[in-house]
Amino acid sequence: EAQVTQNPRYLITVTGKKLTVTCSQNMNHEYMSWYRQDPGLGLRQIYYSMNVEVTDKGDVPEGYKVSRKEKRNFPLILESPSPNQTSLYFCASSFLNIQYFGAGTRLSVL
């Protein structure tokens, strides 16, 4: 089954404690991206990757890092999380501009 898998689904952490949210896709898509969803703001793109070792900033990249060492994986790294990064995060992979989303990771930073 074609899917985008992100883990964990829920995470509560404290300010400053580094964390990684994993994302994996099995559709052999070249384009992957991360979004955060906040009430009233829709989905805002954090980072995207057009292929292995090619990443670029989206609209809200501050406080986040990504890496793309393999085509299928695109982890999101928060080196020093802060409370304003409490949000719902989605990973997506894309083919011909059609995005396929994971189920989401709800992150709370205390």
Next chain:
Amino acid sequence: GQQLNQSPQSMFIQEGEDVSMNCTSSSIFNTWLWYKQDPGEGPVLLIALYKAGELTSNGRLTAQFGITRKDSFLNISASIPSDVGIYFCAGPYGNKLVFGAGTILRVKS
């Protein structure tokens, strides 16, 4: 960055009613996409539009690509309780995909 203005922000309608929502932009888009997000899940593509003036249906859903290329519309006919969720318009802008803020749809049965 580029923004898509989506309206209305939310709707609370009676089951069986028709629904209309729209999305506008200050820039021209060559593709318009409509997604639906069910509670607790990621957005899922409903309809993709690729040509100005195009009218495309998917069951009870109909979407149109505005002829100015700066807007798009989504209509849902005869709404049912499972239509509840958040509807997003989206479009590619350079290498990015931009989304509207969403229309929250609630259906009263």
